[in-house]
């Protein structure tokens with residue numbers, strides 16, 4: 047049984063093998079080279095890496111670029127579309143050098159380019175994109191330096207295109223272009239009246255903070271005409287938002303954009319490119335629905351729909367089919383990274399098996415909750431639930447007022463949890479459990495403490511309740527016997543994961559295994575390659591995790607490369623303005639004062655200092671004993 051839905055969200059990259067371990071097939075193809083996650087675990091442990099560790103699979107990145115390009119190629123052929131397709135990867139989605147390096151290497155075959163939204167991103171892109179056939183699309187606000195850099199890139203043969211986001215930008219670009227003697231290629235970013243659904247719906251539509259409305263679009267056209275520069279305007283861009291779950295929204299937006307594209311051509315601009323922005327969604331929960339963590343369309347369907355719509359509208363206007371550009375980020379890199387972390391310990395939810403007896407002279411409310419617990423039937427689950435909560439809260443009030451003792455309160459708490467367990471047992475048999483009782487599952491679950499920071503490694507799970515596939519990478523032949531939530535090691539009550547992918551809906555708990563003495567229990571957070579690394583923060587000063595790149599060489603042999611040590615304690619302290627040398631100096635002075643007062647001896651000072659300095663050099667996460 048596929049308890050964790052891996053066959054639905056794994057997309058051909060992740061499976062369970064007959065040994066009950068998760069295996070990765072980076073090519074996503076049947077018969078492609080594959081490796082067990084536990085094998086990787088063992089190998090990287092032997093090489094001295096501690097968990098948590100982020101694995102990046104080079105082959106998955108290549109497979110994604112190939113899939114996107116081939117889907118468009120197929121659609122173009124099917125519809126006899128006469129324009130071509132060029133993908134650009136938006137750097138913001140995962141800016142790590144390894145990603146950009148691999149993208150520009152593997153993307154060459156498809157002339158896959160880059161999208162930059164800021165000066166640092168542009169500067170990174172200029173150093174890696176050395177394919178004149180690929181595009182470098184520049185979105186975002188641009189100052190003089192940004193523009194000069196982009197124009198210089200054009201001079202070097204990089205096909206750099208400025209997308210105008212504000213009316214004012216036009217004059218600045220034209221001024222700099224005249225000064226440097228380099229003619230720019232321009233695009234317009236427009237605000238569509240159509241908007242999408244999902245977490246990022248505000249990115250599109252009239253309320254979007256980016257882009258030009260129709261009136262401003264015409265203003266830019268008039269400004270360009272006045273400056274004799276309308277010949278520079280060749281591209282129209284829109285971005286409806288990321289992770290668009292519903293294909294209907296995308297179709298509507300593309301249709302509206304096509305009309306604007308044709309309008310611009312009719313105004314006399316030599317339009318030749320239509321940039322559909324990002325938004326191509328990832329099916330994180332494998333449900334194939336229009337829920338926020340999924341999408342109701344496939345990659346092939348997306349490509350076909352876009353080609354069909356553009357062809358239809360442009361043919362009607364009797365214009366040449368434009369080059370289609372997409373800025374798909376999430377769909378390119380989400381599958382690429384997996385975070386592995388170990389469970390440090392489990393806090394089990396348990397109460398004694400039997401209903402505790404109550405003393406004869408107990409408070410009336412205590413007898414009442416006891417009666418409630420005894421009288422649960424399938425018909426009164428909701429009533430028993432409400433009664434138990436009421437009596438427990440009343441008893442707590444009495445305790446605060448000193449009217450009952452600690453033992454009686456403890457008995458009442460035990461009766462309360464016994465009641466909840468009994469209600470849950472009976473609830474399991476109901477087809478439609480009452481809504482009120484939905485939270486019961488997580489209240490009665492175990493807490494598995496994971497060696498990770500949710501804020502650093504999967505921030506969207508905390509920030510916007512995004513679902514990521516999470517599951518053990520081994521012991522998958524054993525039926526999980528516990529239900530748990532994951533707590534991280536930050537001291538923040540939000541540092542937990544209590545929403546999980548479930549076949550029918552979102553589940554408040556995850557089926558997990560009992561820990562075994564002396565054996566690691568390792569979980570993977572999958573599909574974390576998009577946005578998570580950069581959006582991650584230093585909450586509680588947990589830093590970047592260790593990173594290991596994984597690929598197969600030409601002979602199909604597994605290869606570990608691009609190993610990056612995660613932040614040390616000294617690194618993260620420096621990020622927040624401490625100077626590690628100064629810390630050591632201050633601490634040494636403190637230790638010396640203790641020696642002077644004979645609180646510690648000289649040798650004790652030496653070992654305490656060694657510990658402090660070792661701590662500064664260490665990993666910010668929980669390290670194994672004898673590491």
Ligand code: PLP
Pocket residue numbers: 136139161185285287288289290323324325326373374375376377576
């Ligand atoms: N293009 C622009 C202008 C964006 O703002 C974004 C991100 O939201 C993207 C592309 C990437 O979107 P996605 O990751 O959904 O493909």
